[in-house]
Amino acid sequence: MRTAVKRFAGHRALSCEIRHLRRLSSRGDCPVRRVQATAHIRARELPYKDRPPAPRWYHQETTVVGAFFSGQDFEIEGAMGDARSTSTTSSGAKRKRAAPVYYAVKLGHEPGIYYSWEDAKRQTAAFKNPILKKCNTLAEAEEFMKSGSYSPARPGKSKYYGVQVGHRPGVYTDWPSVLQQVTGYKGGKQKKFDTWEEAQAYVNEAKGATPSDSGAAISLKGHLESTLSVGATIKAPKKQKKNDGSALAAITNGDFEPGTGPLPPGAEDGFDRTLKLDLATGAVQYKTYAELSALKMQPTGEFEGPLKICTDGATKGNGKIGAYAGLGVWFGPNDPRNIAEPLTGEKQTNQRAELTAIARALDIAPINRSAIIYTDSHYSLKCLTVWFQKWEQNDWKNSAGKPVENKDLIEPILARIRERELSKATTKIIWIKAHNGHEGNEGADALANQGATQRQAQQQMKARAGHSEIDVEPHAVDKPGMGKAHAFAEYGAQEGQAQINGIFGYLPGDADV
Amino acid sequence: MRTAVKRFAGHRALSCEIRHLRRLSSRGDCPVRRVQATAHIRARELPYKDRPPAPRWYHQETTVVGAFFSGQDFEIEGAMGDARSTSTTSSGAKRKRAAPVYYAVKLGHEPGIYYSWEDAKRQTAAFKNPILKKCNTLAEAEEFMKSGSYSPARPGKSKYYGVQVGHRPGVYTDWPSVLQQVTGYKGGKQKKFDTWEEAQAYVNEAKGATPSDSGAAISLKGHLESTLSVGATIKAPKKQKKNDGSALAAITNGDFEPGTGPLPPGAEDGFDRTLKLDLATGAVQYKTYAELSALKMQPTGEFEGPLKICTDGATKGNGKIGAYAGLGVWFGPNDPRNIAEPLTGEKQTNQRAELTAIARALDIAPINRSAIIYTDSHYSLKCLTVWFQKWEQNDWKNSAGKPVENKDLIEPILARIRERELSKATTKIIWIKAHNGHEGNEGADALANQGATQRQAQQQMKARAGHSEIDVEPHAVDKPGMGKAHAFAEYGAQEGQAQINGIFGYLPGDADV
RNA sequence: GGACACCAGAUAUC
């Protein structure tokens, strides 16, 4: 029985958390059956014109119900006032429940209050100066989280790194993050300061000269971190009386993505379309079937055809023992749903990276919305559209009579596709030639490489730190500045198709649909 | 069936023509099987001390037999009195032979008499005021070619451009040539005149100040052009009775390279050593095996070991669509055989430039004289010494199973190397590190860049002229003034070796020979 | 044998 309590910084963060749980599920670590949580939505004023973030938080309690997965064994439940996630792994209930202790993690991968030191340590791995506190009562932990103080656990040692030129300029509080922003960026500039204000001023020096849209993208990770360490978010989400879409839009676009402008028309907002926020009660609920159908019947405006997602995997040193892999999922230029993350697990191969990328794409694709997944991996496409049929009948043996590799990844993806079918959402997989000028493929490729680099950094840190046995949990990171904002182009020349009972696979040479 | 009749201005020009045909062969346009022609050697007095060239021509008919290529399908034949080249492409015999018409091209890329308008147009492309005439009889064309008149086809429009400061100062009659001399030359000066005398006087204004060896080099192209448009060559080749080498030497060195002093000891004269001029009959013939062997047995004096040639390619914007490439072949400082020419064809890549430079080097290297080719291209060396062996067995597929690139260049080079082997001449290819202070490499590099600039000028002119569809045929151009006159230095530190059945490839790290 | 992908390396050209 593994348990964890988390505090979510806003609706979007909660949405992210649900995704995170799905990701766990996709890894097979802890299959998700049901996701449900109560969120403490919190916001405060944005840092405006060099002004540090306001210390005052606005609060709102809400309950969110996430997706439902079949054949799994994991759930999250929440109670009023704090969001509590309870996970039950298949091997669960082995450890004894100790006296209740709380770990408030203010500067870490995912700030929040955790029940176990294991969980808290995981969140602070790779952070040189994590801000966290061990508390005996929940109230104490909450107080610590709320406090405007930025002093770290060991006062007097805090540092602020201003990244003036880098992938994502801004203020960072740990050196690894700075490295990540600066490495691989031509002419990267960073400087250490003792106060947030100084660092921010340093960052702003260059901001005037930078085009506003260039530095606009804020990564999910950056957001989460900045919520506590740098300061972000603004506009108190005043309680709304009416359940009109504009209110939700105001929260999603304006409030929780500082620096990012309104979404372009037709772009996805990253929220699960099966959910709705009841603004009268503050609760998030499943939309009724009628509501979903209504949306499907009125695709103008909100929906524009199937969701198109590009996936890719990258594995440095593929086949070698020290290989490190990453995966990328690309929805569009600067799309906040874009993810670049390392491949977890021991087996770091290109095929696993490619498959996992598809799995992550299906995590994010709304369960009831048709999706087209673009991959350059013949292997992945064939696995998910052709070969699996034979494998499901011959006990997963390949043509050589040996066990099929990566079954652990393929099966959950198939389950997800079938689940989507039940929601009347088709899932098409289309093959595209790699490195052929395809915008989405190149975007996904860059994201995947970014993810692989993250993995490399992780492993190196682990090695230096004397090999902690805990696998650092990855986080979604946007690709900064993927250039032009135009959406998917036509792909006709480089793709084809092949349909297999509800799942579509597309390869060049097949007839057009 | 493509046909063309050409008139060659002198022995050297014929040698150049043979090279040109070989070049066509190396491009795959029209593989050369056999080269044979009758040349009308022609000469007249040099312009001496501002005196314009004498109008009187001295004539001599002669027959030349060129190289023999294996597995090809092209030949040139000549008859007494006119040099006629007949080419048969593999796809040949498609066009119908029309009533015989002759195009006498006096001012063009390669002056001569052509059978088809297509050929003639090709020779006059990029010339604003080409001097050419359509004739119904060969006699008429010959008469036109012989006429001392310099009036262009449209009389009254003739121009003389004096290039006072430029790559090669002199008098030019077309603006493109002037541009080529001036572009890329710091402080280039040119001026238009109505008469040759005025232009020449303008050119001479600067000559006094210039060191005599600086402007000495005369390019092949310059020679060909000047033969007709500016005037060159002197000393009537009186008929000789005895077949002694000195007579040939007198013609080659003194008579047909005005402005160039005696060749330095050991330097190559650019003529095919397999040929000899029978001065009794005026015919040029293959040397007998005994004669060739005699030369090999008595290398003192005339030969000093293998011919050393440096090659290089340059491609501005390599990989981009608008790239333009050039190639350089360097024999020594101020060596008249040095060539800098643009890369022809659509595919302007660095690799093609490098390979083509080697092909051109082998054009010039006497077929029976061992040669060492220095290249900084790992790719070229490996192609020609290692990889081709596998490719010839696996139908030219690279390790990825894809067709090998640039096969069209590699195969003819290999054919040439084997042809040389039959003449008992070894061909070594030695790799040298680029930009490492190697005199020859730097010389070739400069020549290659010059060639690339020529290509750029060509394309720009083509674009301005409304995109003529004909690819302008390139010409060899010397690099003026490559500085110090000392020959090849030692290369020990930067090279190695690896021998493969008769063809030698040298790379650093291999054992020394 | 085929296919797609993922790398590693090398040289040159920009």
Add this chain to the structure above:
DNA sequence: GATATCTGGTGTCC
């Protein structure tokens, strides 16, 4: 940072 090109390899399937 990129392309031009090749060599070598693994990951996976048919």
